Amino acid sequence: xxxxxxxxxxxxxxxxxxxxxxxxxxxxxxxxxxxxxxxxxxxxxxxxxxxxxxxxxxxxxxxxxxxxxxxxxxxxxxxxxxxxxxxxxxxxxxxxxxxxxxxxxxxxxxxxxxxxxxxxxxxxxxxxxxxxxxxxxxxxxxxxxxxxxxxxxxxxxxxxxxxxxxxxxxxxxxxxxxxxxxxxxxxxxxxxxxxxxxxxxxxxxxxxxxxxxxxxxxxxxxxxxxxxxxxxxxxxxxxxxxxxxxxx
Ligand SMILES: Nc1ncnc2c1ncn2[C@@H]1O[C@H](COP(=O)(O)OP(=O)(O)OP(=O)(O)O)[C@@H](O)[C@H]1O
Numbered sequence: 736x737x738x739x740x741x742x743x744x745x746x747x748x749x750x751x752x753x754x755x756x757x758x759x760x761x762x763x764x765x766x767x768x769x770x771x772x773x774x775x776x777x778x779x780x781x782x783x784x785x786x787x788x789x790x791x792x793x794x795x796x797x798x799x800x801x802x803x804x805x806x807x808x809x810x811x812x813x814x815x816x817x818x819x820x821x822x823x824x825x826x827x828x829x830x831x832x833x834x835x836x837x838x839x840x841x842x843x844x845x846x847x848x849x850x851x852x853x854x855x856x857x858x859x860x861x862x863x864x865x866x867x868x869x870x871x872x873x874x875x876x877x878x879x880x881x882x883x884x885x886x887x888x889x890x891x892x893x894x895x896x897x898x899x900x901x902x903x904x905x906x907x908x909x910x911x912x913x914x915x916x917x918x919x920x921x922x923x924x925x926x927x928x929x930x931x932x933x934x935x936x937x938x939x940x941x942x943x944x945x946x947x948x949x950x951x952x953x954x955x956x957x958x959x960x961x962x963x964x965x966x967x968x969x970x971x972x973x974x975x976x977x978x979x980x981x982x983x
Pocket of ligand 1: 756761779780781782783784785786787788824
């Protein structure tokens with residue numbers, strides 16, 4: 736691994752993490768630090784281990800070896816639910832409830848209530864352009880609307896850290912752009928963001944990228960570093976050289 740720059744007081748501190756399923760090692764000895772206010776992108780081919788790593792970070796799954804700390808706390812830890820927002824790859828929503836009821840449910844887990852909850856619901860739904868659908872049952876939402884509601888839930892409590900697994904899949908280009916603008920504003924306000932993506936122009940917008948292949952980080956650095964390391968002129972080429980195809 737190269738250029739995994741030492742980060743002082745990292746918000747995300749993954750050390751020597753591994754995960755096996757049966758006899759198969761899907762993550763091997765992964766170490767990664769993400770600093771406060773960084774927008775960090777995990778990039779890798781399908782099945783390379785991105786979601787597995789995200790699940791270990793958030794405490795949804797437990798590593799077989801190594802350690803994960805978020806905001807200085809050893810994971811998994813239930814109380815940390817209030818301090819980070821997580822958007823899973825498959826939406827974890829209650830279909831029979833309205834969007835508002837879903838938001839209220841997750842809001843209560845985050846410790847939000849009363850006027851603050853109402854205010855945050857309005858702000859989060861405005862951000863994903865779903866204000867008009869607040870009282871609609873989630874079962875009547877399209878796939879893209881469900882993704883947007885999942886994102887609204889992840890940032891409902893204005894967490895210090897956002898962990899987003901493919902946040903813009905199924906979202907149209909106009910809304911995708913406005914969501915990225917919003918992620919940029921959040922980062923400027925000090926929110927740390929870790930996300931996975933398959934979209935190259937999204938990868939270019941990250942402060943740093945981690946390229947993952949076969950459960951190992953093959954490169955970590957700024958988009959410019961990654962291009963330089965692989966001698967590529969675009970992230971897409973670098974991805975193929977370092978993470979997405981035959982190693983150069
Ligand atoms: N619960 C599980 N049991 C067995 N194998 C699993 C389990 N979860 C993940 N895997 C395997 O681990 C590997 C990594 O999966 P993971 O979902 O982390 O990949 P990914 O990089 O997120 O892929 P994608 O980009 O397609 O979402 C895959 O081969 C997958 O089949």
